[in-house]
Amino acid sequence: MEIINQIDEVKRCSVQYVLALNDTLNVINGKWKLPIIGSLMYGKKRFKELERNIDKISPRMLSKELKDLENNGVVERTVYNTTPVTVEYELTESGKTFHSVLDVMVEWAVEHRERTLEL
Template sequence: MKKIMDFADVKACPEQFVLALNDTLNVLTGKWKLPILGSLLFGIKRFTDIQKNIPKITPRMLSKELKDLELNGMVKRVVYDSTPVLIEYELTDSAKKLSDVIDSMLNWGLDHRKAVMVG
């Protein structure tokens, strides 16, 4: 992975780096957004499939978060003209670029959980 900046020289941090981090947090902040994106990393899913992957999320919250992720260009909602209407959700190309980040977060979380349980 390419290093953006040398953290030893914090004073030289360009403003656009701070803005980029804020943009990232604005899109991903919330209890449910990363779990939703993580669920969709495994492929296209229907609403109920996503809900089954994420224990304790309410249908209302899932609907709200999916709409928010769609507005931010992270999730694509595909509606099929059928009876009954079929709606599927998938990651956009932009969201797919987060797979390495999410993978790193998962690995860190698993390691951290082991360390906390042992210590």
């Protein structure tokens, strides 16, 4: 079954729709995964660059979340044989497809912030 038909089928069934949402949440769940993905949308980053880009994340948490995202096929880790060793992180092709989702979330957040400030 091609992907478009699968997506249409999921959208017609509330049980399948909720299961698909849960699949998504299993990959991006947590306080730090979306900021990590958002930071990597702008290209490869080394660990310290990510740490600087994401306010208040601890090195331990960043390492854990990067491993989770790597295990879920969203982030790719490349180790270069240099002295000292250089490690870069980047989004996989699957991770890059998340860009449109993040854009919609950012648009919603900006609009929501404006509406709530008017109250």
